[in-house]
Amino acid sequence: MAFGADRPLAMDAGVLLAPWQIAYQTYGTLNAARSNAILVCHALTGDQHVANIHPVTGKRGWWETLVGPGRPVDTDRFFVICANVVGGCLGTTGPASLNPATGEPYGLDFPVVTVRDMVRAQALLLDRLGIDNLFCVVGGSMGGMQVLQWAASFPERVFAAIPIATACIHSAQNIAFHEVGRQAVMADPDWRGGRYFVDGAKPSKGLAVARMGAHITYLSEATLHRKFGRRLQDRAAPTFSFDADFQVESYLRYQGEAFVERFDANSYLYLTRAMDYFDLAADYGGVLANAFTGSRTRFCVVSFTSDWLFPTAGSRAIVHALNAVAASVSFVEIETDKGHDAFLLDEPELFATTGGFLAAAARARGL
Structure with a gap:
C-alpha cells in the first residue's frame, strides 16, 4: 500500500516520512460489518508472511502453529x-x-524508528x-510491544489484545544484547557506514554473528541441552581446531547464514x-497504569516460565x-x-x- 506526499507518516524522530509504503498480507474474509479483523504484529526478524509460503526462503509461515484454518x-x-513494520x-x-x-538507498539517513511509529503506520493502513x-x-x-502500543494509542479501535512473551519496557540486559549485535554488524568492513548497497557489498559476517548471539537468547539452557548437549557434529572425536566440532556450533552457524539471505543489516540495527x-x-x-486508563479493551497476557529474555515479571507488571x-x-x-521462542512453537x-480467549471475546463481540 503506497502513501504519497499527502499522507506522510509522522515519526517520533520529528520527521514526516513521505512518500512511503507498507507491505501486508491478509487471510480470510472481512465480514459485512467489518468487525472480524485481527491484526497480527510480527517480532524483530519476522515479516508479513504469517501463514503462507515465504517468497524468499520458501519456508512455511512463521506462525502457522497459531494462524490458519481451524487454528486459534x-x-x-x-x-x-x-x-x-x-x-x-x-x-x-x-x-x-x-x-x-x-x-540511492536511505541507509543511515533513514529516520530512527519507534514501536509507536510502527503502530501509526499500521493504523494508516487500516484506515x-x-x-x-x-x-x-x-x-x-x-x-x-506493538500490541501494547495499540491498546494505549488507539484504545477505541481495539476490542481485544493478546500480548505474548513481551514487556512494557525493554530491559538494560536486552539493550546490552542488542548493542553487541549492532556492534558485530558495524564492525564488519563490508558494512561501510551503512552504505553497503551503494558499494555493492553486504556485511554478511557481522549480521550472521549478530543473529547467532541473538538466537541463543531466544532459547533456554534446557532446550539447548535437549537438542544438542555436547554432541559432536559429523565426527567421532574433536578436530583440535576451530571448526564447528559441536552440533550446537554448527546449528548457530546455519542460523546466521540463513538469516543474512532474508534480512537487511541496516534494518536489524533500526x-x-x-x-x-x-x-x-x-x-x-x-506510570504504566495511565497508559490504559479508561480502556475497554479485553486483555489476555501470556508468558513462559523459561523465557529469560522477557521473563514473567514483565508480564505481571502489565497485568498489575x-x-x-x-x-x-x-x-x-x-x-x-x-x-522465548515458545510462542512460535507447538505449545498446546x-x-x-x-x-x-478469542472464542469468548467473539461471543461478546457478537461474531
Missing part, C-alpha cells in the same frame, strides 16, 4: 492482517528503500482498508533500536497496571522449557489459552 486465530472465521526489509519502507531526495475497529491485536516479543527505545510508561508520566485501572485482563504463565497450552 481461525482464518475461516476471522480476517487476519499482518504488515511488515516500518524500518523492515520486506516491502515496507526502511533503510534499504530508495531515498527520493538522492535516488485505507476501511477498517475502523479491530476485533483483536495479537503478537509476541516485539509484536507484543528494529533492535526501536525495541530498545520502548518504554510505554515513560509516555504517561512514568491493567488491574489498577480495572481493565478486563486474564493472565497465563505457561510451563515450558522452550524459552498457548493454543488452548488464545483459542479460548
Whole structure:
C-alpha cells in the first residue's frame, strides 16, 4: 500500500516520512460489518508472511502453529492482517528503500524508528482498508510491544489484545544484547557506514554473528541441552581446531547464514533500536497504569516460565497496571522449557489459552 506526499507518516524522530509504503498480507474474509479483523504484529526478524509460503526462503509461515484454518486465530472465521513494520526489509519502507531526495538507498539517513511509529503506520493502513475497529491485536516479543502500543494509542479501535512473551519496557540486559549485535554488524568492513548497497557489498559476517548471539537468547539452557548437549557434529572425536566440532556450533552457524539471505543489516540495527527505545510508561508520566486508563479493551497476557529474555515479571507488571485501572485482563504463565521462542512453537497450552480467549471475546463481540 503506497502513501504519497499527502499522507506522510509522522515519526517520533520529528520527521514526516513521505512518500512511503507498507507491505501486508491478509487471510480470510472481512465480514459485512467489518468487525472480524485481527491484526497480527510480527517480532524483530519476522515479516508479513504469517501463514503462507515465504517468497524468499520458501519456508512455511512463521506462525502457522497459531494462524490458519481451524487454528486459534481461525482464518475461516476471522480476517487476519499482518504488515511488515516500518524500518523492515520486506516491502515496507526502511533503510534499504530508495531515498527520493538522492535516488540511492536511505541507509543511515533513514529516520530512527519507534514501536509507536510502527503502530501509526499500521493504523494508516487500516484506515485505507476501511477498517475502523479491530476485533483483536495479537503478537509476541516485539509484536507484543506493538500490541501494547495499540491498546494505549488507539484504545477505541481495539476490542481485544493478546500480548505474548513481551514487556512494557525493554530491559538494560536486552539493550546490552542488542548493542553487541549492532556492534558485530558495524564492525564488519563490508558494512561501510551503512552504505553497503551503494558499494555493492553486504556485511554478511557481522549480521550472521549478530543473529547467532541473538538466537541463543531466544532459547533456554534446557532446550539447548535437549537438542544438542555436547554432541559432536559429523565426527567421532574433536578436530583440535576451530571448526564447528559441536552440533550446537554448527546449528548457530546455519542460523546466521540463513538469516543474512532474508534480512537487511541496516534494518536489524533500526528494529533492535526501536525495541530498545520502548518504554510505554515513560509516555504517561512514568506510570504504566495511565497508559490504559479508561480502556475497554479485553486483555489476555501470556508468558513462559523459561523465557529469560522477557521473563514473567514483565508480564505481571502489565497485568498489575491493567488491574489498577480495572481493565478486563486474564493472565497465563505457561510451563515450558522452550524459552522465548515458545510462542512460535507447538505449545498446546498457548493454543488452548488464545483459542479460548478469542472464542469468548467473539461471543461478546457478537461474531
